Amino acid sequence: MKIMVAGGGTGGHLYPGLAVAAAFLRRHPDGSVVFVGTKTGIEARVVPEQGYPVETIRVEGLVGRGWMRQVRSLFVLPAAVVRAASIVGRHRPDVVLGVGGYAAGPVVLAARIKGVPIVIQEQNAVPGLTNRLLGRIAGRIAVAYRSANRWFPSGRTYLTGNPARSGLGSVERRDARRRFGLAPEAPTLFVLGGSRGARVLNENMAEAAGPLGRAVPGLQVIHQAGPGRNHEADALRGAYAKAGVPAVVLPFVEDMPAALSASDLVMARAGAATLSELALAGRPAVLVPYLFAAHGHQTANAREASTAGGAVVIDQDDLTLLRTVETLGALLSDSGRLNAMGRAMGRLARPDAADRVVDLLEEAVREARPRVEITSGPGTAASGGAGEPQARSENHPVMAVMAVTAVRGKV
Structure with a gap:
């Protein structure tokens, strides 16, 4: 066949x-x-x-x-x-x-x-x-x-x-963080804007790196900036370094199972593949739907995850520095809520x-x-x-x- x-x-x-x-x-x-x-x-x-x-x-x-x-x-x-x-x-x-x-x-x-x-x-x-x-x-x-x-x-x-790639959620957390050269116990944020990256998320996190680092002691970040976004990636590396936040900034994350396993919280667009992988890995998320996605499909996807309790949604027009720091800071400081959101996201999975x-x-x-x-x-x-x-x-x-x-x- x-x-x-x-x-x-x-x-x-x-x-x-x-x-x-x-x-x-x-x-x-x-x-x-x-x-x-x-x-x-x-x-x-x-x-x-x-x-x-x-x-x-x-x-x-x-x-x-x-x-x-x-x-x-x-x-x-x-x-x-x-x-x-x-x-x-x-x-x-x-x-x-x-x-x-x-x-x-x-x-x-x-x-x-x-x-x-x-x-x-x-x-x-x-x-x-x-x-x-x-x-x-x-x-x-x-x-x-x-x-x-x-x-x-x-x-x-x-x-x-x-359908989603296999192996999601299968990597032990300490091993996953080791693969990215990160501390085994520190709070870890994974930022990704889809397979092409997202300028809005890149610029927002470059601005938020300092305040967020102060709000979440020990914070470390994995950040997929997007292929071809070299200027944005360089700005992110500089912002994280200035803020004293250990960060791995990559154009594209090849080892997605490890990146998801390493993370306590994911900040992402709301594309279908991203949400499926978050569900299979059981990872809580802050979703920023792409404003110009055809027929508003990312907003609809994000609504499904939010209704289930697995995600917090921030509309792109509302993605300010203050909103980012408050939302990410509160979640990364509340392990109980993160665990509950992760379980809710996992219930959406269809392996x-x-x-x-x-x-x-x-x-x-x-x-x-x-x-x-x-x-x-x-x-x-x-x-x-x-x-x-x-x-x-x-x-x-x-x-x-x-x-x-x-x-x-x-x-």
Whole structure:
């Protein structure tokens, strides 16, 4: 059995796909996985590092762009679908998994044209445009939050949770801190702004380093500044050093299990992958949703964690120096509250999410090719492992239908 994982662009889309790929290969050691993304997305670097082949297409997003760039994006779409159809035809996957991000669109459309079964996985509480449209042509939709159900058709939407990388929460705290050269018993804050970093968090913490260090004696910090943000990273190192706060400032944290295990508190954006990893690691958080996230999905994600009791939410417009120092200082000085928040965050975890998505992939192949026998491990779709279909509301399919119609004669 062969699966094709389409999409990416950010870690929030890519890492769930990688988690599903790993779960699929554990269940099907003789199977194979290929990714399709763009040359500019995080997948171009991370996927080969994880040992998977990756194909690329040229495609651009529509949401949050000026009208001229939107027009250009629409013009390149047919060529992107043609390129995607060539990739699908060459690899001949048994099923395509769309994980969101604009690279997923052309590949899933090409799969539909060629009759390849489609499953999409939606990570956020509010789906992005790509998955909203592709949900109309997908055979199965896996959602991480029940609140996403209303965007997708009934009978084909399954609550699976959000797949996340393995090993989260498995590193002993003292060992995790040792890996970063930090003191084994000191209060530790982990700051990350998603896979690309966040200028707002970087600038805020550079300003807050001194007052926060005085408010929390012994404070130490792990800070993911973001790739390419060298000026911001240098400013952070200088601010932490001036404040006498031991800090490890990195462009990208490769050892996420260790960073989460090392932390008493996490300050982060509210992307879907970040929240899933916080839940699996059982880490309390202060969440600052990205103000311009498409359809407000980070705010909706953060609300889910806050309602559960695992996070405090600060809107970006309210992220002042005083608010940061007061919030982080109070939490880092209250171990009882941190422990309670960590337990609440942990209750949001769905450690079997990746396996549930693999269940859906197997079901899709079995339905499309009923004579093909798929050998599955325990807890698979055959035993109802993917869960029951969820409720729905209508979503207009016009753009998806138009896109398929426009390129049908070109493939």
